Amino acid sequence: MQEYTSVEDQVLYGLDKINKDRKVEISLHDLVFVVKTIEELNRFFHQPMHYPSLDDVVKYMGNVNTGAYSLIYRMQYKMLWDYLPEDIKNQMGWETEELVNPNPPYYFQSKD
Incomplete structure (x- = not known):
């Protein structure tokens, strides 16, 4: 099972x-981007009245080009991954x- x-x-x-x-070592620009993105995710998700329906969450999350998911994607694939040492990536x-x-x-x- x-x-x-x-x-x-x-x-x-x-x-x-x-x-x-x-x-x-991470650039200050990238660190601030990460902190602000997490802060924005927290600002939305900490208050259930911001997302009374699934449509509200879908609109907020967006896609790879817009919305919260675009920021998450950028953090993961365009920014933070490059800071990881090769042995950790492996x-x-x-x-x-x-x-x-x-x-x-x-x-x-x-x-x-």
Whole structure:
């Protein structure tokens, strides 16, 4: 039987294998972009009255070209990925999946 995990378990999986003293340098511009994006996501999602319907969430999230998803996509694929050391990228699926939870998140479960 397939096991599914929480959102938290997906993010936290394998992080204990990374030395907390290891550092990377990030440009102030990119860091501020990340902070402002997370701040905006929090501003929307912390208050359920901002999204009384699924349509409100869909409109807010947008797509790869507009809305919140465009910011998330930009952070992930155009910015933060480039800061990761090669060995960490490799552990996130390029060569191994040491930092990838082997169990899918709960939202992969069939809704039937």
